[in-house]
Amino acid sequence: MEPTPEILQELHHRMVRIRKFEEAAGRLAEAGRLPGFLHLYVGEEAVASGVCVALTDEDQISSTHRGHGHLVAKGGDFNKMMAELMGKATGYCNGKGGSMHISDLDLGMLGANGIVGGGVPIAVGAGLANQYKDNGNVSVVFFGDGASNIGAFHEAANMAAALKLPVVFVCENNEYGEYTPREATMAITDVVDRAAGYGMPGVIVDGMDAVAVYEAMVEAVARARAGQGPSFLECKTYRFYNHHGVQVLGMKYRSDEELEAWKKRDPIDLLEARMAEMGLMDAEAAAAVHARVESEIEAAIQFAEDSPAPDPATLLDDVYTLAGGAA
Amino acid sequence: MEPTPEILQELHHRMVRIRKFEEAAGRLAEAGRLPGFLHLYVGEEAVASGVCVALTDEDQISSTHRGHGHLVAKGGDFNKMMAELMGKATGYCNGKGGSMHISDLDLGMLGANGIVGGGVPIAVGAGLANQYKDNGNVSVVFFGDGASNIGAFHEAANMAAALKLPVVFVCENNEYGEYTPREATMAITDVVDRAAGYGMPGVIVDGMDAVAVYEAMVEAVARARAGQGPSFLECKTYRFYNHHGVQVLGMKYRSDEELEAWKKRDPIDLLEARMAEMGLMDAEAAAAVHARVESEIEAAIQFAEDSPAPDPATLLDDVYTLAGGAA
Amino acid sequence: MTATVETATETRELTYLGAFNEALRQVMREDPDVLVAGEDVGKAGGVFGHFTGIAEEFGDRRCFDTPIAEQAIVGLGTGAAVAGLRPVVDLMFMDFVLVAMDQIANQAAKLKYMFGGKATLPLTITTSGGAGLSAAAQHSQSLEALLCHIPGLKVVMPSTPYDVKGLLTACIRDDNPTVFVSNKRMLGVKGPVPEELYEVPIGSAHTVQSGDDITVIAYGRMVPESVAAAKKLAEEGISCDIIDLRTVQPIDLDAITASARRTNRVVVVHEAVRFGGLGAEIASQITEHAFDYLDAPVGRVAAPFSPVPFSPHLESHYVPDKHRIADGIRETLGRPAPGS
Amino acid sequence: MTATVETATETRELTYLGAFNEALRQVMREDPDVLVAGEDVGKAGGVFGHFTGIAEEFGDRRCFDTPIAEQAIVGLGTGAAVAGLRPVVDLMFMDFVLVAMDQIANQAAKLKYMFGGKATLPLTITTSGGAGLSAAAQHSQSLEALLCHIPGLKVVMPSTPYDVKGLLTACIRDDNPTVFVSNKRMLGVKGPVPEELYEVPIGSAHTVQSGDDITVIAYGRMVPESVAAAKKLAEEGISCDIIDLRTVQPIDLDAITASARRTNRVVVVHEAVRFGGLGAEIASQITEHAFDYLDAPVGRVAAPFSPVPFSPHLESHYVPDKHRIADGIRETLGRPAPGS
Ligand SMILES: Cc1ncc(C[n+]2csc(CCOP(=O)(O)OP(=O)(O)O)c2C)c(N)n1
Ligand SMILES: Cc1ncc(C[n+]2csc(CCOP(=O)(O)OP(=O)(O)O)c2C)c(N)n1
C-alpha cells in the first residue's frame, strides 16, 4: 500500500541516520581512530530502512558483517554504537564485540555476524520461538548475494520453509562479495531464483528505492504474521565504498562508470526528490534533517571519546551465564 | 536416443547384480554375519544402472551411505565387496571402511560416504580435475532427497555451476530420509526445483525405468563433456527395505499400500517385461541371468568367508602416505 | 553425589536410554519452554530411541523432525534460546558435530561474550558418541576435546543411568549452551534411578570406588571398563581410586587433584584419540597442581592415532578396554604384567 | 635447519608474505598440477596478499576465485587431489576452519584410511590465524588444537619468512592433507630467504637460541615474543633454550625432550586458549618422556578461557606477550619477578 507521509519521513530519517553514522565511522577509521574491520553500509540505506520501518520493536532481525545500517534502522543508539566501534566500556557489547558483533537484543537486533551466513539459522531459530509462542512477531534475515552461496543459508532457508516459520529473507544483492563479482561465484543473475527451491515466494525489489523495499516488505511481513510462512526479497543495491573501510583497493575491481551509475541513484537523493515532488520535503527541510542527525553523530563521537576503556578485570566476564542453571 | 539391445542387456544385468548382491547382504545381516550398518539399495537399481551404463570407466561417481548399488553399477567386484562388508583383509578397503566407505578408485568410484552430502563437494573436485586436465571425463554425484537439504550439497552444486564443471547431479528421490517423509523436511515436491537456483538445467525422470534414466543421463553426460557445465537429474524412486537393514521398524513410517504400489513398479520386472515385448529376453533367458549372478554371489560369500581377518598389526597403516612428500 | 541419591524417595532400575527419556519428559512437563528438534526425533523417537513417545506426549510442536541440516539444527536452537525458549536439539551422531561446528563454536558458544553478556543461551545439544559398533570412521568418534577447547560451552558424558537423568536435567536447566553426549554402547545399561526429577551438578566428578595405589580418571563407557580393570588388578593387590569425571567441561579439578595427592599416581582413560585428547589437559592440570606428589608421570590410556577402523577385528584393538587399561595402570605403577 | 640455510646459494630479505608468494610461484612453475582456489585469491590476490600476481602469472585456470563456500572449497581440493591434482585451497581466516570442519576432518583427513590406503591426497589448505588485530571473536582464533587431534592431517605454523617458504613448499609437495597457517600479524616481518626452492621438513623443530636454565617451546608469533622475553630475562641472568616447533602435527618430540632433559624446566607458549590447547599435549609428552629430569611442572603460557575480545584494551590482556611469557618462565623457575 502507498506509504503515508509519516512513513516517508521515517524512511528518509532512518536512511540519513545510517548515512551520517557510516560516513562518520569511515572518517574516524581513516583517521586511525577505530580499531578492527569496518564494513560500511553506505549506498544500501534503502534496504535496511525499508525493511525495518515495516517492523515493530518486537520483530527481530539477524544481521551480517555489514551490520551498522541494520542496527541504526532498527533504532540503534548512536552513543552505544560509536562507543562499541571504539571498543569502549559504554558500547553495546561493552567493547567485547565491536563492529562485526554489534547487537541490541532489546531492539530485536540479534547481532551483526563475522561469519558469512552465520546469522541466518539464528534468525530462523528466533522465528521458531515466535511461532511457538504464537506472539505474532516476525524475524528477518539480512544476507548478501555472496552469502546465498554458503551452506548455512541454504539449510536455514529450507528449514524455515519446512517449518513454515514467520521469517522474511532479505537478500542485499550488491553484486559483489568482497572483491569478487557475482558472475564469478554463481551462474544466476537473480538470487531470488533460489526461493522456488525452498517453496518460498520471492520478489525482486529496487534496493535503491526505500519505498519499493518498504512496500514489498509490508506484504512479506503480513504473510509471515498470517502464518503463511517465509518469503524472499531480493534487493538490488550497491555499496558506495570499499568492502571494508572507505578507499577502494589499489587493485580496481569495480569500474568508475559502474560506481558512478549507481551513485546517480543514491537512495537518499531519490527519496528526497520524490518527497519534494509530493511537496512533503523541500531542500531546506531535508538539510535540517541532515544537520540534526549530524549533530547527534558529533555528540555520539564525543560520548564515545569520553567513555572509559573496558576494565581489564572484566576480560573473563560473560563467557558464561552464572545466575540460574545448574552450574 | 533409443538404446540398443546391448545397452538393454547391460542395464538389466547391472540391475540384477545389484538386486542379488543386496538381497544376499540383507540375508547375511539378518543372520548376524555382517557387522555395522547396512543401507540396502533394493528398489532403486534403475538409477545406479541407468546412470553408470552411460559412463565410461574413467568417469567418476561419488556415492552415499547407500553405496553398494553404485559400486556394483560401476563394475564393482563382488568378492572384494562382500569381503569388505564382512570386514576382511581382502575387502576393497582391507576391512577399514566397510559398507559406508566402500570404494574403488580404479573404477572411479570415489567412495560411499557416511556423512550425508559429504561426497558432493568431492565429486565436484574430481570435476575440477577433469576440466583442468581437459580429459573429457565426467563426474557424477549421487545424493538423496534428504541430502538436498544439507549445506555441503548447496555449496558444491553452486560451485560446479559457477566453475562450469563437467558434473552431473543425480538425485535419488525416494521420498524419505531415514524415517521422515519428504513433506516434513521440505516445502517442495520436486527436488529438481533447486536446479534453477544454481543455473543448471534439470529434469525429472522415472527412477524405476532404467531406460528413462539412461536416456536422460546420456544427454546430461554429453552436455558435460561438451563443456556446457553441470546438470541435474531427479530420479523418482523408492527403497523396498528399511532405511538400514531389511525389516521395517516396529514403528510404521510408510504404509503397506505405498510400499506395494511401488513394488508393482519393480525396476527389474519393468525392464524384463519391456525386453520380452521387444523379443530381447524371454523368461528363461532372464532366469538364466538371475541364476548366473546368484552363483557369482554365492562364490563371493564363500570368498569372503574364507578370507583372513585384517592383521591387527595393520591397524595404524595408511593413516598417512609415507612415500614421497616431505614427511 | 551420594547426597543426592539419599534424597531420592523412590529408586528403581532404568536403562541409560530410559533415564534420558524420563528426564526429558519430566523437564518438559515442568517447563513449557522446553522443546526438542532434530532428525527423526519426532515420529521415530530418535534412531537410538532417546525420544520415544515424546512427540506423542507433548505434541509435534514440542518435539519435531527437522531436515538433514546440522548447521540449521544448532542455529535453530541458538536462535530459539536467544528468543526465550529452552530448546534441546539433537545431532544424531557425535561425528556430525563437525558438520555444525561453526554454529556450535563460532555462534552458540560465543554470542553471549561477543554481545557483552546481553544474551542468555539455555540451549542443550544432545548427541551420541563412542566406538565399538563397527560403525567406522564417521560414526564412532569421541570428539569432546574439540568442544572442551571452546570457551562458552559445557560438556557432559555420563556413564550411568543415574547420571544421565541428573545431568540431562542440569543441562536443560542450565542457562548456557551445553552438550550432552550419550555413549552408543551404554544405551541398554541398567542402573538405579530415582523417580523424581533431580540434578547432578555440572562440573562435579564422582568417586566410583576408593583405593590407595593409583587414581584412575575416566568418563563415559571407559568408567565400567576401568572398574573391570580394577577388579582384575585387585587380585594382583593393586587398589584403584576410580573417579568418573561425568562432566568434561568444566572438569572437577579439586576432586582429581585431591585423589592424585593421596595416591601419587594417576592414569587418565578415554575413548578419544590420545594426541590432543582431554587426557592431555587433565594430565597437565594434575601435574601442575600435584607435581611434588607424583611418583610417575600421569599415564594416558586412549585410542591410537588413526581414524576408527570398521572391521571388528581391528576396532577391538583400537578402542581401550579393561585389558589395555590394566596394562596402563600397571605401567604407571611400574608393575610387570602378571606372568611376565 | 642451518644445514639447509647453508645450502642456500642466494639469500636476501623477504617478508613473511613475500616468502609465501615466492614459494607458491616456484612450486607452481615446477609442477603444473598445482593450482590455487579460494575466496578472492584470483583477481584480488587474497585479502592479505598471499596470492598477489599468481593469477596474472599462471592464468585463471590455475588460480581462481570461488564462491563463499568453505565446505565446497575444501571438498573441491579433496576431490581434485584424489583425482590427481595437487591443489592449494585457501580458507581466508582460520576461524572459518570451523565452517569446513566436516570436509577437513571427516573427509580429507580420513579418506585414505577408510579406503584401505587406496587414495593419495596431496592437498594443502592455507589459512591465516592469530589475534591482536581487534578482529574480535570470529576472526582471531588459533584453532590448531582441533586440527592436531584429527589423525590424517599435518599442520604447520611458521614464524619466519625462511620457514614460510620451506614449509609451504614441503606442504604442497606432501602427499597428505596439510594445513599451512600464516600468522596475520607476521605478514610484514622480514627475514633472509634463499632464492632457490627448498623444503623445511614437516615435523622438525628449530632451536632459535640455546640456553641452559629453561626450555621455551613456541610456534608462530609466540616465537619472537619468547625471544623478546628471553632477552629481558637474560638481564636477570636467566638463559633460555628456545625451540620453534614450526610443525604442530606431527611434533618434534626428540628435539623438545632432549632440551627438556638438559634444562630440566619447560614452558610451552601459544596464542590459543590454554584449556585443551596444544600446550597440554606437549606438556604431557615431555612429562612422560622426561619425568625424572623435570624440576618443575611444565608451564603453559596461553590465552585465558574466553573468546577473543574486540577492544584493544582487553585484547592486549588476552594474547600472551613477552611480559606474560617472562612471568611464566620466572614462575616455572621459581624466581620472583624483579622488584617484587
Ligand atoms: C564463512 C565466511 N567466509 C568468508 C568470510 C570473509 N568475508 C567477509 S564479508 C565477505 C563477502 C560477503 O559478501 P556478501 O554476502 O555479498 O555481503 P556484502 O559484503 O557484499 O555485503 C567475505 C567473503 C567470512 N566472514 N565468513
Ligand atoms: C550429516 C549427516 N546427518 C545425518 C546423518 C544420518 N543419516 C544417514 S542416512 C540419512 C537419511 C538420508 O536421506 P536421503 O539423503 O534421502 O538418502 P536415502 O537414505 O533416502 O537414500 C540420515 C539422516 C548422516 N549420516 N550424516
Ligand SMILES: [Mg+2]
Ligand atoms: Mg554482496
Ligand SMILES: [Mg+2]
Ligand atoms: Mg531419501
